[in-house]
Amino acid sequence: MPWPLLVPALAGLAFLVLPLAGLLVRAPWATLPGRLAEPRVLEALRLSLVTATIATAVCLLLGVPLAWLLARTTLPGRRLLRALVTVPLVLPPVVGGVALLLVLGRRGLAGQWLYDAFGVSLPFTTTGVVVAEAFVAMPFLVIAVEGALRAADQRYEEAAATLGASRWTVFRRVTLPMVAPGVVAGAVLCWARALGEFGATITFAGNFPGRTQTMPLAVYLALETDPDAAIVLSLVLLAVSVIVLAGLRDRWVGAT
Amino acid sequence: MLRRLSLAAVLVSVLSLAACGSSSPDTAAPASSGAGKSLTVFAAASLTETFTELGRRFESTHSGTKVTFNFGSSATLAQQITQGAPADVFAAASPATMKTVTDAGLAPAPTVFVRNTLQIAVPEDNPAKVGSLKDLTDPKVKVALCAEQVPCGAAATKALDAAGLTVTPVTLEQDVKATLTKIRLGEVDAALVYRTDVIASGGKVKGIDFPEAAQAVNDYPIAALAKAPAPDPAKEFVDLVLSQQGRDVLTKAGFQAP
Numbered sequence: 151m152p153w154p155l156l157v158p159a160l161a162g163l164a165f166l167v168l169p170l171a172g173l174l175v176r177a178p179w180a181t182l183p184g185r186l187a188e189p190r191v192l193e194a195l196r197l198s199l200v201t202a203t204i205a206t207a208v209c210l211l212l213g214v215p216l217a218w219l220l221a222r223t224t225l226p227g228r229r230l231l232r233a234l235v236t237v238p239l240v241l242p243p244v245v246g247g248v249a250l251l252l253v254l255g256r257r258g259l260a261g262q263w264l265y266d267a268f269g270v271s272l273p274f275t276t277t278g279v280v281v282a283e284a285f286v287a288m289p290f291l292v293i294a295v296e297g298a299l300r301a302a303d304q305r306y307e308e309a310a311a312t313l314g315a316s317r318w319t320v321f322r323r324v325t326l327p328m329v330a331p332g333v334v335a336g337a338v339l340c341w342a343r344a345l346g347e348f349g350a351t352i353t354f355a356g357n358f359p360g361r362t363q364t365m366p367l368a369v370y371l372a373l374e375t376d377p378d379a380a381i382v383l384s385l386v387l388l389a390v391s392v393i394v395l396a397g398l399r400d401r402w403v404g405a406t
Numbered sequence: 407m408l409r410r411l412s413l414a415a416v417l418v419s420v421l422s423l424a425a426c427g428s429s430s431p432d433t434a435a436p437a438s439s440g441a442g443k444s445l446t447v448f449a450a451a452s453l454t455e456t457f458t459e460l461g462r463r464f465e466s467t468h469s470g471t472k473v474t475f476n477f478g479s480s481a482t483l484a485q486q487i488t489q490g491a492p493a494d495v496f497a498a499a500s501p502a503t504m505k506t507v508t509d510a511g512l513a514p515a516p517t518v519f520v521r522n523t524l525q526i527a528v529p530e531d532n533p534a535k536v537g538s539l540k541d542l543t544d545p546k547v548k549v550a551l552c553a554e555q556v557p558c559g560a561a562a563t564k565a566l567d568a569a570g571l572t573v574t575p576v577t578l579e580q581d582v583k584a585t586l587t588k589i590r591l592g593e594v595d596a597a598l599v600y601r602t603d604v605i606a607s608g609g610k611v612k613g614i615d616f617p618e619a620a621q622a623v624n625d626y627p628i629a630a631l632a633k634a635p636a637p638d639p640a641k642e643f644v645d646l647v648l649s650q651q652g653r654d655v656l657t658k659a660g661f662q663a664p
Contacts, residue, residue: 274577
């Protein structure tokens, strides 16, 4: 292996892995089992997994068609649209949370109407957590799927179309299977981002155990008084996400 | 970032302070020349407006010294200091959070400089018609409290316990300014925050006094830190806060003398 690649590669790996090692070294191993059994930990973990999964489902439902729109159509202003899609990536998540409050809050532009007409108020609910996570995570999915669509060979789609398939059939039977690895990779990224979401969630959905307190929020508040508890929570979150991501990768993406 | 929202309020209070600031001559801070020095002050979120003003005054009497603030929840700041953050002065919103730093041997002599009491904060139009602490127990009233891990949350718990009331909040916020923001945006009907934060909001939020607040008075300790990179300006800044001039700025903002 050429050393100009090997040295920075190892440095990069160390940079990413060392903080994890720090958590492992400082973890209060002796009291770990007792801390893990605390109902609050399990509650936060359950909430994190459920909301991140639902948020990913929402992102798939909305994001895949959006990626198709960006990759396969010649809408005017498509370039601007693509830039707008990536806004949540650039926006500090706390600002994203404030923006969501201003639009979907009880006194927000759309939220006011939702509240008056249906009595629905999204902030401080588990649905609010899903909304915040989906807002922050969706760009990851859209970008991944759009990339896959652009890389896919369009001649298969054209061939299907010449054989009489409708555009919807082409999308379902040809395009989607072709870009499936890209969709899965995007969904995995999206899920991981949603699982770690903090700023938009605490701003938009607030923090209440069992309802909106996800693992990252629990970690942040534990850090205020009990750093050991924060380390334990972080390790749990890390372990679960690594297991899920590694499992998915081998199964779906076919990485070696 | 949320604090940006209170910028207007800060400006209003700073302007009003500047207008009457000339009446009290600088008594505390001796003008020492220290060109290019910097002073880092870690202070509780509830001190944002007053300490920003005091920092400006400190800079004007200590030409060349730049005062930098790190405002946040006292508990977070205490953790940062014990983890080795390069702070010169720590002003906490509770003795408990200061104790973390004192126990680590980093704050030799904390002094209580002000006290703060809680108020019920409601949006200007008070949509849920909240008038007393008991109204917060109504399940239809959406209440935001600070998380128990931070001083304003601990004080809220103490006050509610003293009143024998159980409140189920919709959210437990990470610091008092975040709690206030939820009121400001009208997303909750009531919150328990410090009286000073209500005043700092410049009329956007209404404060309601309640008798049980007397059971949950927060003492604010301040200390020049043992490992301060700038020990002399640190002591001088603490002196300024403890001086008559400092007290004037603080009491004007709604704090009480200890």
